[in-house]
Amino acid sequence: xxxxxxxxxxxxxxxxxxxxxxxxxxxxxxxxxxxxxxxxxxxxxxxxxxxxxxxxxxxxxxxxxxxxxxxxxxxxxxxxxxxxxxxxxxxxxxxxxxxxxxxxxxxxxxxxxxxxxxxxxxxxxxxxxxxxxxxxxxxxxxxxxxxxxxxxxxxxxxxxxxxxxxxxxxxxxxxxxxxxxxxxxxxxx
Numbered sequence: 001x002x003x004x005x006x007x008x009x010x011x012x013x014x015x016x017x018x019x020x021x022x023x024x025x026x027x028x029x030x031x032x033x034x035x036x037x038x039x040x041x042x043x044x045x046x047x048x049x050x051x052x053x054x055x056x057x058x059x060x061x062x063x064x065x066x067x068x069x070x071x072x073x074x075x076x077x078x079x080x081x082x083x084x085x086x087x088x089x090x091x092x093x094x095x096x097x098x099x100x101x102x103x104x105x106x107x108x109x110x111x112x113x114x115x116x117x118x119x120x121x122x123x124x125x126x127x128x129x130x131x132x133x134x135x136x137x138x139x140x141x142x143x144x145x146x147x148x149x150x151x152x153x154x155x156x157x158x159x160x161x162x163x164x165x166x167x168x169x170x171x172x173x174x175x176x177x178x179x180x181x182x183x184x185x186x187x188x189x
Contacts, residue, residue, distance in 0.1 A: 005038070005071040009106040009159055010081065011142075011151045015052060015061040018088045018100040023062035024189070026088055026101050031066065033084050039077075043067040045157035049187045050150035063186070065106075065154035074108040078138055081105060106142045106151065110165040113140040119166060141165065146174045149182040 012030065014023035024047055035041050045065040052058045070077055081103040088101040112119050114137055122135055122143040130144070141164055145151055152175040155162070160172045167174070175183065 005069050006109045007042075008068040008070055008074070008077060008108050009155065009162065010066050010068065011063065011102070011104040011106055011154070012066060013050075013061045013063040013102045013104075013150070014100050015059045016100045020088070023100070027062055027064055030084055030088060030101055030103065033087070034066070034068065034080075036080075038071040039080070040069040041066060042069050043158040045154035047189045048150070048154055049189060051185050061150065062189075063150045063154055065151070065158055067158045074105065074111065074113060074140060075138055077108075078105050104142060104151075105138070105140065106145055106155070107162065107164075108140050110163070111140055112165050113138055116166070119143065123166070146177075149175070149178050149186050152178065153183060153186040 012027050014026050017023070018026040018029075020026055020029050027047065031041065031044060043066065048063050050061045050063045052060055068077075072080065085101050085103055118135075118137070119139055119141075122139045125133065125143070142151075146164065146167060146169070152171060155171050156175050161170050163170050164174065169177075
């Protein structure tokens, strides 16, 4: 029996050129490579200019979000996203480093993966530990999702009513809880 299709949310970003051009061009081209049998691109946010994270680490980013409908497992979809990144020249050299393309799997419907205890561990990590450590397995929803305006502002374009399965807050509610200065730093093109 084939897997049941479910809704996925992804974040897209980049602040360095790829072989195809600047970050906006790279994101547009990456979006064209997502659809395939069993994977439908349902919605794409506007593109936004966002400050580099962490601050001062490089040129500003172009960020966006997309909603997919897909019959792949979360891990299989993550492999697709990593292959697309590699096709554009993405190298995973430095955590939170500059990159030509970043495709982050944010959520798979209301799944909490691999389990609630592991999610809670990664969600609760302090800032310094976040810089040093990276999970060896897929954690969903993305543990930093609720803290990042550069993710939530584009996500509000395409999934404002999606509810986080742990906090039980919608994208709109998570976004409203962020400081105004963070939200104001995410500018539509």
